[in-house]
Amino acid sequence: MGKHIVIIGNGISGITAARHIRKLSDYAITVISSETHHFYSRPALMYLFMGDMTFENLKPYEDGFWKKNKITLVRDHVQAIDTLQKQLILSETSPIHYDELIIATGSLSNKFGWPGQDLEGVCGFYSMQDLEYIEKHVPRMNRAVIVGGGLIGIELAEMLLTRHKNITFLVRENAYWSNVLPLEESEMINDLVRSHHIDLKLKVELKSIQGDEHGHVQSVETSTGEILPCEFVGLTAGVRPNIEFVKNTPIETDRGILVDEFLETNIPGIYAIGDCVQHRKAPPLRRPVEQVWYTGRMMGETVAHSICGSKKAYNPGIWFNSAKFFDLEYQTYGRVLPEPAPEEAVFFWKHPEMLMSLRLVFNKSTYNLLGVNVFGIRLRQEVCQKWIQTKTHIAEVIDHFHEANFDPEFFNRHETRIKLAFKEFYSNIR
Amino acid sequence: MNKNITMPRKHSALQLVGLLFSTIGLLVFLAALFGYNFTDKFLWLTFSLLAVFLGIVLVSIHTNLILPGVISQHGMYYRSLSNRGVLGWIVGIVLSVFYIVLYWFPESLGFYGNTQPNSGFVALFDPLSYFFKNEPASQWFMYGSLYTLLILAFGIRYLFRYKHNRYQIFRTLAVMAAQLFLAFLIPEILEGLNSKDAYYARDIKFFWPLNHYFFEPWHLNNMVSGGSMGMVFLIWGIFGFLVIVPLLTYFWGKRWYCSWVCGCGALAETAGDYFRHLSDKRVFAWQIERILIHGVLLVITVVTGVVLYGYFSNAQTFLGLSIYTYFSKPYGFLIGSVFAGVVGVGFYPFMGSRVWCRFGCPLAAYMGIIQRFFSRYRITTNGGQCMSCGNCSTYCEMGIDVRAYAQKGQNIVRASCVGCGICSEVCPRGVLKLENGSLYERIKSTID
Numbered sequence: 027m028g029k030h031i032v033i034i035g036n037g038i039s040g041i042t043a044a045r046h047i048r049k050l051s052d053y054a055i056t057v058i059s060s061e062t063h064h065f066y067s068r069p070a071l072m073y074l075f076m077g078d079m080t081f082e083n084l085k086p087y088e089d090g091f092w093k094k095n096k097i098t099l100v101r102d103h104v105q106a107i108d109t110l111q112k113q114l115i116l117s118e119t120s121p122i123h124y125d126e127l128i129i130a131t132g133s134l135s136n137k138f139g140w141p142g143q144d145l146e147g148v149c150g151f152y153s154m155q156d157l158e159y160i161e162k163h164v165p166r167m168n169r170a171v172i173v174g175g176g177l178i179g180i181e182l183a184e185m186l187l188t189r190h191k192n193i194t195f196l197v198r199e200n201a202y203w204s205n206v207l208p209l210e211e212s213e214m215i216n217d218l219v220r221s222h223h224i225d226l227k228l229k230v231e232l233k234s235i236q237g238d239e240h241g242h243v244q245s246v247e248t249s250t251g252e253i254l255p256c257e258f259v260g261l262t263a264g265v266r267p268n269i270e271f272v273k274n275t276p277i278e279t280d281r282g283i284l285v286d287e288f289l290e291t292n293i294p295g296i297y298a299i300g301d302c303v304q305h306r307k308a309p310p311l312r313r314p315v316e317q318v319w320y321t322g323r324m325m326g327e328t329v330a331h332s333i334c335g336s337k338k339a340y341n342p343g344i345w346f347n348s349a350k351f352f353d354l355e356y357q358t359y360g361r362v363l364p365e366p367a368p369e370e371a372v373f374f375w376k377h378p379e380m381l382m383s384l385r386l387v388f389n390k391s392t393y394n395l396l397g398v399n400v401f402g403i404r405l406r407q408e409v410c411q412k413w414i415q416t417k418t419h420i421a422e423v424i425d426h427f428h429e430a431n432f433d434p435e436f437f438n439r440h441e442t443r444i445k446l447a448f449k450e451f452y453s454n455i456r
Numbered sequence: 457m458n459k460n461i462t463m464p465r466k467h468s469a470l471q472l473v474g475l476l477f478s479t480i481g482l483l484v485f486l487a488a489l490f491g492y493n494f495t496d497k498f499l500w501l502t503f504s505l506l507a508v509f510l511g512i513v514l515v516s517i518h519t520n521l522i523l524p525g526v527i528s529q530h531g532m533y534y535r536s537l538s539n540r541g542v543l544g545w546i547v548g549i550v551l552s553v554f555y556i557v558l559y560w561f562p563e564s565l566g567f568y569g570n571t572q573p574n575s576g577f578v579a580l581f582d583p584l585s586y587f588f589k590n591e592p593a594s595q596w597f598m599y600g601s602l603y604t605l606l607i608l609a610f611g612i613r614y615l616f617r618y619k620h621n622r623y624q625i626f627r628t629l630a631v632m633a634a635q636l637f638l639a640f641l642i643p644e645i646l647e648g649l650n651s652k653d654a655y656y657a658r659d660i661k662f663f664w665p666l667n668h669y670f671f672e673p674w675h676l677n678n679m680v681s682g683g684s685m686g687m688v689f690l691i692w693g694i695f696g697f698l699v700i701v702p703l704l705t706y707f708w709g710k711r712w713y714c715s716w717v718c719g720c721g722a723l724a725e726t727a728g729d730y731f732r733h734l735s736d737k738r739v740f741a742w743q744i745e746r747i748l749i750h751g752v753l754l755v756i757t758v759v760t761g762v763v764l765y766g767y768f769s770n771a772q773t774f775l776g777l778s779i780y781t782y783f784s785k786p787y788g789f790l791i792g793s794v795f796a797g798v799v800g801v802g803f804y805p806f807m808g809s810r811v812w813c814r815f816g817c818p819l820a821a822y823m824g825i826i827q828r829f830f831s832r833y834r835i836t837t838n839g840g841q842c843m844s845c846g847n848c849s850t851y852c853e854m855g856i857d858v859r860a861y862a863q864k865g866q867n868i869v870r871a872s873c874v875g876c877g878i879c880s881e882v883c884p885r886g887v888l889k890l891e892n893g894s895l896y897e898r899i900k901s902t903i904d
């Protein structure tokens with residue numbers, strides 16, 4: 027026994043840390059969080075709204091799990107950290123002392139100071155409270171305006187469609203998510219969004235939001251001067267690390283809380299993990315702030331080792347991610363930039379009729395695989411990552427492409443088409 | 457939050473026509489049930505069966521074919537029928553009562569054994585029965601016809617609903633064909649052709665111990681006296697459960713049976729699709745499941761052993777207890793009727809579509825043991841892609857907490873998995889794949 031480890035935030039990072047510390051030690055563990063009493067899956071919020079699941083279904087562990095594993099849950103909000111006294115000041119209950127502290131406070135929705143952003147009927151989409159707020163506004167909603175063309179915006183659009191709302195989607199870029207996706211893929215999503223009767227406005231920004239005499243949102247004005255009447259505005263222009271309450275402590279921050287490769291901050295015994303983190307030195311080919319589910323999970327595991335004396339550096343390996351746009355599944359491995367870098371070349375294949383595409387990025391001179399973008403086909407992570415890791419030649423990747431297929435049995439296979447297209451492409455570039 | 461939310465659904469003209477058709481068909485059933493004697497039974501039977509069938513198909517054509525994209529599982533928890541609401545309760549109670557009447561009060565359905573001619577609901581099915589075997593319908597004939605009809609109609613709905621998924625399409629076509637041909641048409645035709653032979657089960661996939669009466673003396677005798685055809689069924693039945701079942705389960709897991717050919721599975725997968733998420737996912741339920749299902753397997757093995765002892769030694773009693781009263785009859789009553797029928801189907805809207813398959817079926821228990829320890833089948837997890845959303849666990853009709861494995865990057869090897877493929881279908885990140893492969897490293901974990 028001995029140390030008391032306190033974790034702020036019961037998201038995937040905080041909870042993974044708690045679980046792994048329990049596996050590795052018998053330290054006392056307390057998790058303080060204000061959003062919900064129990065850990066739930068944030069990416070599943072949309073399914074709660076759409077009636078696919080109940081809140082019970084969103085919880086990855088049964089309620090008895092925490093007691094059984096001697097993890098104390100406290101539902102409260104941390105107001106401040108007293109790094110000298112090593113204690114946390116809470117909203118409701120008396121301060122809690124810690125020996126070591128893990129900050130896992132996640133993110134906040136970006137709000138860029140738009141006039142009217144605090145009107146009734148305007149909100150971001152991040153937390154359970156946001157979801158309840160949106161639900162509350164459903165009955166009086168006829169048209170919703172969604173601002174920001176990222177993953178959360180499109181999820182919100184899909185959600186509101188299931189309640190038959192009219193939707194206008196404002197996207198600053200010239201195509202959906204084009205700061206991440208190459209143009210072909212972006213345009214595929216544009217078409218998909220429009221096929222669901224969503225009014226997609228590209229290269230249009232939000233200028234201001236207007237309210238009625240009760241303070242309810244009434245319309246928005248766009249950068250093109252257009253006035254769009256609406257009863258709801260969803261602000262989904264990205265997220266930023268949730269670190270306000272850390273800023274007036276000696277803990278160093280920049281965009282996020284700065285940590286080393288063992289996820290320790292500049293104050294010994296204080297660690298930070300998950301969405302709220304900025305790596306001082308980003309791991310190879312990774313960005314310093316990465317706000318996705320699995321990086322939170324990996325950091326949770328790493329920090330447990332840092333705390334339990336079996337230190338190992340944070341190593342998330344090769345970048346991967348996945349998402350779903352309505353029914354269209356997307357996976358990415360390695361590095362795929364919207365525009366290829368000078369040393370890169372690209373093989374791109376698109377199914378002639380179906381929504382399905384494959385992009386392989388490789389090195390122009392050595393021909394080894396650098397990145398994969400795939401829509402509408404499921405690929406095996408293990409195989410794709412191995413190809414990238416072992417610098418596999420692009421022709422060999424294509425030869426063995428069937429080994430990467432992860433679609434359910436009996437699905438139509440597309441390797442033959444892809445191979446044919448590649449043959450032609452390859453003879454042209456050689 | 458979900459109890460107060462309604463998800464508006466816009467009904468199209470096509471759907472309303474469909475609803476109207478089904479309602480008219482059901483009204484004919486009801487009229488027959490309450491004793492109205494249709495003069496032209498052939499006409500009214502054809503009409504009502506077609507109306508119910510077309511109604512179901514028309515409703516699902518609209519929701520699943522005309523609207524863009526995949527409907528998936530949106531709104532399941534907002535609807536009365538699929539969320540244990542008023543409609544769910546009504547359907548559950550009606551189904552349970554139907555089964556109780558079917559098993560123990562067939563005369564209320566108009567079937568009086570051979571003592572007097574059929575009336576009411578069963579009589580409505582006389583023309584079809586005469587068509588096949590030139591005799592009046594029994595309550596079981598009526599039940600078999602309705603059962604098949606529902607599987608076909610809801611099977612078509614299912615095909616529309618999962619039209620983008622070829623695993624689901626093939627599986628559903630197989631299960632529909634198995635019900636129509638193996639369970640219904642072929643046995644009825646064979647019975648018609650050999651109408652002088654006494655009854656024995658002529659459904660070639662109805663293996664012991666799911667068919668708990670296979671080794672009952674009367675059944676053995678009927679097969680033995682059924683000429684070469686009877687002998688074929690006798691040998692096939694024994695060979696099937698000893699060799700075919702383990703062999704196929706070794707290669708493909710128990711899914712080859714449970715979600716590709718079985719009749720109980722067929723109803724669960726088609727009509728039961730509305731209710732699959734109602735299965736209990738708690739570890740506690742899993743513990744109950746293991747005790748119950750293996751208990752039933754043990755009991756039927758003992759009962760069958762005793763019955764065979766009686767058969768070969770010509771004894772009526774075992775340890776002084778009547779074999780019929782203390783072994784065969786209670787099993788048939790408690791397991792064969794109450795569990796498989798009333799609870800198994802009647803409780804769909806309360807406990808999900810696979811209550812029997814999960815907690816009771818001894819054949820599933822037998823194949824489950826093989827699947828768990830000696831089968832090439834597993835569900836593979838795609839590295840670290842799982843985001844613990846819970847769709848897979850929610851829609852697993854067997855109540856397997858798929859997520860618990862997927863979020864650890866661990867393959868899923870579970871005795872109860874019937875390989876329906878729905879977890880893989882609903883996973884928004886493409887994490888799960890049903891596969892057959894080498895037994896080496898079958899249960900491996902990539903994360904922790």
Ligand SMILES: Cc1cc2nc3c(=O)[nH]c(=O)nc-3n(C[C@H](O)[C@H](O)[C@H](O)COP(=O)(O)OP(=O)(O)OC[C@H]3O[C@@H](n4cnc5c(N)ncnc54)[C@H](O)[C@@H]3O)c2cc1C
Nearest residue numbers: 035037038039059060061069104131132300301317318319
């Ligand atoms: C709608 C949506 C969909 C998403 N979909 C995906 C996806 O598909 N794939 C993917 O990889 N990622 C997805 N993400 C991102 C992913 O959810 C996050 O990366 C992840 O949840 C971050 O986990 P975390 O543990 O770092 O923080 P969080 O999950 O944000 O948890 C932090 C918790 O700490 C609490 N907290 C914060 N400050 C305090 C305080 N001072 N006192 C007490 N408690 C506090 C918060 O209330 C919160 O509950 C999605 C995010 C959203 C919003």
Ligand code: SF4
Nearest residue numbers: 852873874876877879
């Ligand atoms: S684990 Fe998947 S395939 Fe197996 S029964 Fe459950 S949902 Fe079906």
Ligand code: SF4
Nearest residue numbers: 842845846848862883
């Ligand atoms: S549905 Fe997929 S992503 Fe969601 S918990 Fe299951 S395996 Fe994980």
